[in-house]
Amino acid sequence: MNNVQCEVIGESLVIHLPEELDHHSSRDLRRQTEEGLRGRRIRRLVFDYSRTRFMDSAGVGAVLGTYKLFREREGEVAVCGAGRRVRRLLEMAGIPRLARICNTLEEALNPPSDGSEACGQDGERER
Numbered sequence: 001m002n003n004v005q006c007e008v009i010g011e012s013l014v015i016h017l018p019e020e021l022d023h024h025s026s027r028d029l030r031r032q033t034e035e036g037l038r039g040r041r042i043r044r045l046v047f048d049y050s051r052t053r054f055m056d057s058a059g060v061g062a063v064l065g066t067y068k069l070f071r072e073r074e075g076e077v078a079v080c081g082a083g084r085r086v087r088r089l090l091e092m093a094g095i096p097r098l099a100r101i102c103n104t105l106e107e108a109l110n111p112p113s114d115g116s117e118a119c120g121q122d123g124e125r126e127r
Helices: 023-037 057-071 084-092 105-109
Strands: 005-009 012-016 044-048 076-080 100-102
Touching: 005 023, 012 023, 012 105, 023 057, 044 057, 044 105, 057 076, 076 105, 100 105
Parallel strands: 012 044, 044 076, 076 100
Antiparallel strands: 005 012
């Protein structure tokens, strides 16, 4: 499957990103996110990269644009499931300064009980 899928879990909107996040899927990302946020009390936006194998600059730009759209709500943003290559791109784009980087969806949905911004960083996977 190579399309964006959104899922509401409590007050979180989880965006399951496609296998290829490029200029084609970027439009779908924005549209699906706007639809997922419409009329809902969403406090956390989670980008799930567990299916993503390829991401280009348009994909990075789409994620940044979606982040900016959501930050107007003053909510939390998290990233989960990124393999080593995708994580490297996210780091080069400065995403760790904007969002918590987590290994699993469960970590992303449950902020650390100590109030810190960190998620577990071990267990990076090669993709």
